[in-house]
Amino acid sequence: MKLSRLGPVGEEVPVVWEEDRAFDLRPLTADIDGAFLSSDPVAQVRVALADRRLPMVGEADALRVGAPIVRPSAVYCIGMNYAAHAAESGSAPPEHMVMFMKSPNTVVGPNDDVAVPRGSTKTDWEVELGIVIGARASYLESAADARLHIAGYVVANDLSERDWQIAVSGGQWSKGKSGPGFCPLGPALVTPDEIDASDLRLRSWVNGEPRQDSRTSDLIFGIEQIVWELSQYLILEPGDLILTGTPEGVALSGRFPYLTPGDIVELEIEGLGRQRQTVVAG
The missing domain is CATH 3.90.850.10 (Fumarylacetoacetase-like, C-terminal domain)
Structure with a gap:
């Protein structure tokens, strides 16, 4: 599974990629942070994708790519x-x-x-x-x-x-x-x-x-x-x-x-x- 954050600095949207399509992760988490990463994100995202609870991000390829995780503690x-x-x-x-x-x-x-x-x-x-x-x-x-x-x-x-x-x-x-x-x-x-x-x-x-x-x-x-x-x-x-x-x-x-x-x-x-x-x- 590939996870990214797309958008302007400070306004990045967490997404998961399926081939060339990006799906918005905000129904599951506000961001790709420690809390999300410690809560079995792969299983969570797979279920949400199967249930079609994650909206597709339009024109994702045109968006700035941020760091794929929020600022770490270390x-x-x-x-x-x-x-x-x-x-x-x-x-x-x-x-x-x-x-x-x-x-x-x-x-x-x-x-x-x-x-x-x-x-x-x-x-x-x-x-x-x-x-x-x-x-x-x-x-x-x-x-x-x-x-x-x-x-x-x-x-x-x-x-x-x-x-x-x-x-x-x-x-x-x-x-x-x-x-x-x-x-x-x-x-x-x-x-x-x-x-x-x-x-x-x-x-x-x-x-x-x-x-x-x-x-x-x-x-x-x-x-x-x-x-x-x-x-x-x-x-x-x-x-x-x-x-x-x-x-x-x-x-x-x-x-x-x-x-x-x-x-x-x-x-x-x-x-x-x-x-x-x-x-x-x-």
């Missing part, structure tokens, strides 16, 4: 989770999972403009698989238990300002990760019944030129391991977002220039959809 990020990316960053693959955080207000629509922050000279792109939590997770007994706590998967761009992340970070990465609009998300939240997220191709392009091309099967710490391990240190709430790491092929490698106004960034994950952002001055 955005957790796993760093250096592909061995080749760790190498291009000058680091060995981590023995222990690296976690940092982005501000929840970085979450924006998948095709919204990306602003280079004032004073930035090293704004970078990162295509990532995002996990959306569907049930509260605390001290899970095993990695296998994580499956019951995942609402679905999304495409994310973990935009980063590398100078602020590394040179002036003070040892913490979040300063370079939390610029305005630094987490384009979507276009859709795809539920686990529809996709096996453990082996999906993920790619990125800048101005039509290939940058990243890898598979989620190359993650050092896999999807279920991430959710289980995070639950040992913190409480994951319904609607929370976890970014699982990016593969090699970013500007930090030194092989490509950093983003500047006028650039076009595109990202895609197999089965989850595609993003397209225009870079503008902040």
Whole structure:
């Protein structure tokens, strides 16, 4: 099942897609939030569609695509989770999972403009698989238990300002990760019944030129391991977002220039959809 939010900023309508048709979810929920995601949304929506209780949204393709979930209470990020990316960053693959955080207000629509922050000279792109939590997770007994706590998967761009992340970070990465609009998300939240997220191709392009091309099967710490391990240190709430790491092929490698106004960034994950952002001055 594919869930999206369509419409102007602050006025997004939650929808479910059936092929190329979008159906309004407001008879079931005001929005795609933690409360909805924790209440068996797949079963709810299937019954409502069968009963024809969800009106079709006209001209849905012409509407702006918002982030497929409302602002989460937290955005957790796993760093250096592909061995080749760790190498291009000058680091060995981590023995222990690296976690940092982005501000929840970085979450924006998948095709919204990306602003280079004032004073930035090293704004970078990162295509990532995002996990959306569907049930509260605390001290899970095993990695296998994580499956019951995942609402679905999304495409994310973990935009980063590398100078602020590394040179002036003070040892913490979040300063370079939390610029305005630094987490384009979507276009859709795809539920686990529809996709096996453990082996999906993920790619990125800048101005039509290939940058990243890898598979989620190359993650050092896999999807279920991430959710289980995070639950040992913190409480994951319904609607929370976890970014699982990016593969090699970013500007930090030194092989490509950093983003500047006028650039076009595109990202895609197999089965989850595609993003397209225009870079503008902040």
